[in-house]
Amino acid sequence: MISNHQIAEILKEIGEYLEMQSVAFKPRAYEKAAEVIEELEEEVESIYKNGGLKAIEDIPGIGVSIAEKIEELIKTGHLKYYEKLKKQTPLDLISLRRIEGLGPKSLKKLYEALGIKNIQDLEKAAQTGKIRKIEGFGEKTEENILEGIKFLKKSSGRFILGFTRSLIRSLEERLKKLKEVERLVAAGSVRRWKETIGDADILVISNDSRPVMDYFVSLPEVARVYAKGLTKSAVQLNNGLDVDLRVVEKKSYGAALSYFTGSKDHNVALREIALKKGYKLNEYGLFKGKKQIAGETEEEIYEKLGLDYIEPEMRENKGEIELARRHQLPKLIDYGEILGDLQVQTNWTDGVNSIEEMAKAAMAQGLEYIAITDHTKRLAMANGLDEKRLLEQIKEIDRLNLKFNSSIDEQNSKPVVSRVEPFKILKGTECDILKDGSLDIKDEVLAKLDVVGVSIHSYFNLSKKEQTERIKKAISNPNVDILFHPSGRIIQKREAYEFDIEEIIKTAQKTKTVLEVNAYPNRLDLKDDHIHLAIKAGVKIAIDSDAHSVTHLPYLEYGISQARRGWAEKKDIINYWPLEKMLKMLK
Numbered sequence: 001m002i003s004n005h006q007i008a009e010i011l012k013e014i015g016e017y018l019e020m021q022s023v024a025f026k027p028r029a030y031e032k033a034a035e036v037i038e039e040l041e042e043e044v045e046s047i048y049k050n051g052g053l054k055a056i057e058d059i060p061g062i063g064v065s066i067a068e069k070i071e072e073l074i075k076t077g078h079l080k081y082y083e084k085l086k087k088q089t090p091l092d093l094i095s096l097r098r099i100e101g102l103g104p105k106s107l108k109k110l111y112e113a114l115g116i117k118n119i120q121d122l123e124k125a126a127q128t129g130k131i132r133k134i135e136g137f138g139e140k141t142e143e144n145i146l147e148g149i150k151f152l153k154k155s156s157g158r159f160i161l162g163f164t165r166s167l168i169r170s171l172e173e174r175l176k177k178l179k180e181v182e183r184l185v186a187a188g189s190v191r192r193w194k195e196t197i198g199d200a201d202i203l204v205i206s207n208d209s210r211p212v213m214d215y216f217v218s219l220p221e222v223a224r225v226y227a228k229g230l231t232k233s234a235v236q237l238n239n240g241l242d243v244d245l246r247v248v249e250k251k252s253y254g255a256a257l258s259y260f261t262g263s264k265d266h267n268v269a270l271r272e273i274a275l276k277k278g279y280k281l282n283e284y285g286l287f288k289g290k291k292q293i294a295g296e297t298e299e300e301i302y303e304k305l306g307l308d309y310i311e312p313e314m315r316e317n318k319g320e321i322e323l324a325r326r327h328q329l330p331k332l333i334d335y336g337e338i339l340g341d342l343q344v345q346t347n348w349t350d351g352v353n354s355i356e357e358m359a360k361a362a363m364a365q366g367l368e369y370i371a372i373t374d375h376t377k378r379l380a381m382a383n384g385l386d387e388k389r390l391l392e393q394i395k396e397i398d399r400l401n402l403k404f405n406s407s408i409d410e411q412n413s414k415p416v417v418s419r420v421e422p423f424k425i426l427k428g429t430e431c432d433i434l435k436d437g438s439l440d441i442k443d444e445v446l447a448k449l450d451v452v453g454v455s456i457h458s459y460f461n462l463s464k465k466e467q468t469e470r471i472k473k474a475i476s477n478p479n480v481d482i483l484f485h486p487s488g489r490i491i492q493k494r495e496a497y498e499f500d501i502e503e504i505i506k507t508a509q510k511t512k513t514v515l516e517v518n519a520y521p522n523r524l525d526l527k528d529d530h531i532h533l534a535i536k537a538g539v540k541i542a543i544d545s546d547a548h549s550v551t552h553l554p555y556l557e558y559g560i561s562q563a564r565r566g567w568a569e570k571k572d573i574i575n576y577w578p579l580e581k582m583l584k585m586l587k
Contacts, residue, residue, distance in 0.1 A: 001043070002045060002073055003238060003239065005038065005163075007044055010082050011030045011031075011033050011037065012034040012093075012097075013082065013085075014082055014085060015027040015028070016097065016104040016107075017093075018030065018085075019103070019105065020089060020105060022105075027104075029063065029066065030066065032061045032352050033062050036060060036549060036551050037059075039552060039554075040166075040551065044056065044059075047059070056071065060352065060357075060549065061352045091107060091117050096122065098148075098152050099145060099148035099152065100144070100493055101144055102145070110134070114131070119149060119152070122145065123146070123149050126149070151494075152492070157198060158196040158197065159196060159198075160195070160521050160522050161189075161193065162520075162521020162522070162524075162555060163521050163522070164239070167221065167241075168200050171219065171243070174215075178212055178215060180208040180211050180212050182204075182206060183205040183253065184202060184203065185203055185257065186200055186201065186202050187256075187257055188260055189263075192263065192565075193312070193313050193565060195527070195562075196491065198242075199241065199242040200242070202244065202245045202246070203246050203248055203257055205247070205248065206247050209230050209231065209247040212245070212247070213228055213229070213230065213233045213245065221237045221239075223235075230247070231247045232244060233245050250296060253296060253297070254294070254295055254296050254297035254299070254301055255281070257298055258270070259282065261312050262315065265316065266315040266316060268317075270305060277305065279304070279305075286301050307321065307324040310329065311332055311564065314329075314332070314565070314567065330567045332567070332568065332569065333560060333563060333568050333570050333573055336366075337570070337576055338367070338543060339368045339575055339576060339578065339579070339582075340368060340370060340579065341362060341370045341544055341547065341556060341575065342371040342373070342482060342516075343428075343484060343518070343544035344370045344371060344372055344545065344553075345373065345375070345430070345547065345548045348383075348385060349374040350375065350383060352548060352549040353549055355372055355400060358372070359404065359423065361550035361553055365553055365554065368578070369425070369426060371428035372426070372428055373430040373484075374393070374430065375430050376429060376431050377440055378432035378440040378458070379432060386441075387445045390441065393427070394449070397425050400425055401424065404422070405423065424579055426450040426451050427451070429446070429449055431455075432455065432458075433454050433455060433456050435458070437471070437474050438473070439474060446479040446480075450586075451481050451586060452587075453480075454474050454484065455483070456470075460488060460494075462497070464498040465500075467497050468500040468504065471486075471499060472504065475504075478587060479587065480513060481586040481587050482513065483508065483513055483514070483515050483516060484518065484544070485525040486504065487527070489523065489525055489527075491521075491522045491523065491524065492522065501533065505534050508539045509537050509538055511587075513539075514539075514540045515534050515539055515541055516543075517541055517542070517559045518546050518559065519543060519559025523546065527566075528562060531562065531567070531568060532566045534566075535568060535569075535572045540585060541568060542573070542574050543563055543575060544575075574586075
């Protein structure tokens with residue numbers, strides 16, 4: 001079986017090879033197709049088995065030509081077109097593309113000039129000063145490449161949760177269907193919704209574990225079996241992720257779940273509390289002497305320790321235990337209650353789908369409103385909107401709002417406003433912050449929008465003071481409502497730019513600017529500690545998917561988990577509020 005991850009990686013590489021050859025339009029088509037495949041809940045191979053080539057063509061963003069190539073991969077495990085491209089330019093694109101600032105054309109130039117095929121070649125060439133001698137590179141680029149390699153090494157062996165969770169869920173769902181499985185859950189950093197994970201621990205209650213373990217080690221995603229036993233088996237999946245399956249007794253299930261959920265510091269603190277009370281706490285239960293007094297559920301363990309139950313996302317030993325002791329834990333936001341999404345991109349710029357398609361997908365997901373926030377003209381590579389096109393988009397949104405929330409009186413051919421609670425498409429923008437902190441769209445046009453988000457896409461290397469002042473100036477604009485992905489980081493690819501987060505929070509509080517938790521899995525920006533700081537200062541938060549496709553809208557759950565890790569309550573998150581209340585909060 002070929003996984004969605006494997007198909008997506010091949011499609012990405014094809015797009016990059018075509019970009020090296022300066023082929024028009026096709027690279028972006030392959031890139032978008034890869035994004036769509038990566039984010040599907042169902043395996044493409046299953047879709048193909050159930051519906052053939054036509055079913056693949058029906059996946060949004062997949063054209064006939066790409067669908068045929070996916071079919072060839074599924075049927076043969078190979079793709080002649082891809083192998084031909086790779087033979088022409090034999091690069092380790094999976095690793096090389098993770099170095100910030102190196103695009104396909106740069107990589108081709110490095111290959112042709114120095115024969116660089118992989119990270120090792122790249123590092124050696126940079127360390128010996130060879131890259132700076134190539135036209136278009138220079139000393140600064142060489143330094144940035146070495147920094148990028150250093151950053152890559154630091155994050156190696158970790159997997160971005162949002163790009164891995166669907167695979168883990170698929171394993172869970174199949175294992176849960178086994179008649180021998182009474183209960184099953186993924187613990188560890190998966191359950192704490194950490195930004196990245198090193199591995200996955202799955203706990204199961206079963207009175208007959210042999211068939212469960214047989215099934216687990218023979219899953220099609222398993223590339224290697226490290227160990228197989230009746231109480232524990234360990235495997236490596238074909239994407240490189242290590243997964244352990246452990247069978248635990250029902251009477252110890254809560255204790256094992258608590259132990260394997262962690263974090264380590266939280267667990268140490270719980271064991272210290274147990275010791276002070278004359279107990280012993282381990283993965284088998286809570287004991288007084290040799291007698292187990294709790295362990296079947298996590299709740300009873302916390303209760304015996306004199307604590308309120310602490311949600312997994314909070315278990316980092318950052319003050320949550322003291323709050324649990326004083327019965328003052330925050331009432332965290334729930335996963336199913338978000339009402340709107342305030343950052344959505346469409347095919348007016350670099351998105352895959354139309355405004356109407358994004359709106360319909362949001363409605364199907366149960367949302368009551370979305371903001372269309374396409375990029376602005378500074379981002380030419382994303383086909384950013386200028387003032388004229390933004391005004392045209394405003395008219396299109398007005399037309400769609402009327403269409404969605406009206407029915408037609410056929411006799412008079414006039415729209416009749418529906419009595420059903422209307423879905424609302426908000427007029428918005430992701431306006432670019434220029435180097436001096438000004439914006440690249442005129443204020444008189446921004447004033448016509450419902451939601452104005454601003455963000456940084458350039459000059460990441462300004463000094464901490466310059467970057468801070470730049471952001472402060474932008475969010476002090478009376479038209480600006482939200483600061484999108486405030487730190488600019490891309491997990492496992494780019495560090496956050498240097499800025500003073502406390503100064504930004506102070507300015508946001510003063511100007512009533514909302515800070516975003518960007519839910520896109522490789523952003524998750526703000527990070528949890530900064531969310532906590534913002535909430536303490538009374539600054540409001542928006543959780544947005546940053547969707548560039550209908551398949552990205554479900555990413556909201558990763559933003560919700562990030563906000564829960566920052567201890568957010570419903571009063572802190574503006575798009576947990578009804579539309580009218582939310583709009584009144586904006587400038």
